[in-house]
Amino acid sequence: MQVKEFQNTLLSWYKVKGRHTLPWRNKTIPNRAYVVLISEIMLQQTQVKVVLERYFFPFLEKFPNLEALSQAKEEDILLSWQGLGYYTRPRNLQKLAKICAKTGLPREVESLIKLPGIGAYTAGAIACFGYDVSVSFVDSNIKRILIRLFALKNPSQKQLEQKAKAILNLQDSFNHNQALLDLGALICTAKSPKCTICPISKFCQGKDFWQTLTIKTQKRNLKKSLHLAICIKDSKIALIKSTQKLYFGLYNFPEISHSMTHQQIGILKHAYTKYTLKVHCYITQQSAIANSKAEFFHTDSLDSIPLSSLALKVIKLLQVKNILKSPL
Incomplete structure (x- = not known):
């Protein structure tokens, strides 16, 4: 050449x-x-x-x-x-x-x-x-x-x-x-x-x-289910600050064990790294997250804290369902 x-x-x-x-x-x-x-x-x-x-x-x-x-x-x-x-x-x-x-x-x-x-x-x-x-x-x-x-x-x-x-x-x-x-x-x-x-x-x-x-790379696609608690009290919503490496410092919704006693409002699909997630979202009472380190944030202040991409999806679902109005 x-x-x-x-x-x-x-x-x-x-x-x-x-x-x-x-x-x-x-x-x-x-x-x-x-x-x-x-x-x-x-x-x-x-x-x-x-x-x-x-x-x-x-x-x-x-x-x-x-x-x-x-x-x-x-x-x-x-x-x-x-x-x-x-x-x-x-x-x-x-x-x-x-x-x-x-x-x-x-x-x-x-x-x-x-x-x-x-x-x-x-x-x-x-x-x-x-x-x-x-x-x-x-x-x-x-x-x-x-x-x-x-x-x-x-x-x-x-x-x-x-x-x-x-x-x-x-x-x-x-x-x-x-x-x-x-x-x-x-x-x-x-x-x-x-x-x-x-x-x-x-x-x-x-x-x-x-x-x-063409070099083809195989992506690992591991399927996983998550169950998230949506706890709203006095116009405040419960979120938990992640300590895991991937989302460290970002706020997510608390995880809970699957239970038929909670009201499920929707199922979301979400993917990150090697995982494909099926995310079940539930409206819960505060007692369901009593053992977590959840903090309550006023819904009008959600645009001032760093949220994970999954948390943003859940908030959008809440807006579509007319459960939550927020500035996001």
Whole structure:
């Protein structure tokens, strides 16, 4: 493959078709490395549209820099993250902020990767997009492109990183890497790649048999039932602060044992990590949750505490049933 020709072709496509308006790609934005950090962490497991429309700007407005993030209450950070899921992300962000508040984010990949919640890809992205360091990296989109481009079967991470480095445009790494990300998101997609309009089709060794190069990952799907208590008293509702790792610091409805004596108002489906949940929701008396560490919150204040995504679903059910009116 003529690497220079490949690089020029990729950049020409990106100049016309790339997502240049994404705010974290603005090189003139103040505190650019921090902005890139927030965008990269938010975009893990989350679509660009969701991040842009609901989370990115409000989060930056509330926590405009590392120092503000380091000094914030964890509850406020979780509240700003509410609905994004994977709450270890904001907790790691604050840990990182406390480490780097005085010195700023490091420029070197080797230093970045030592920080909480920062993997190889994120470290490379911050160095390249935040500081214009000429470095290659591999995320799921770039991995898919490399596997097809070089017709690789079950490559190791090291092999992929070597290939990414081999095609890196050292003169314009910023746009080169952004172009690869956009190509993977818009053209070289997982299920239906648009090979006929792909700008690098002529260089692609695996375009005619891309299906055989797709790496399929098996997701564990464990089914589980939950029984949740909805206890409302004097316009206050019972919630319990989670101490479990996944939802640590977030409020959920108390769990109870299944009982025919409670009034069931609905069954919800919910999924997280490897579990598919069947969630039974019951109206209960306070005695049903007497042994729990539930706290009562006024229904008008529910928008001021960090709620799990499951709790938000239950509240929506309560609204549909006209059992609860809340500002959420």
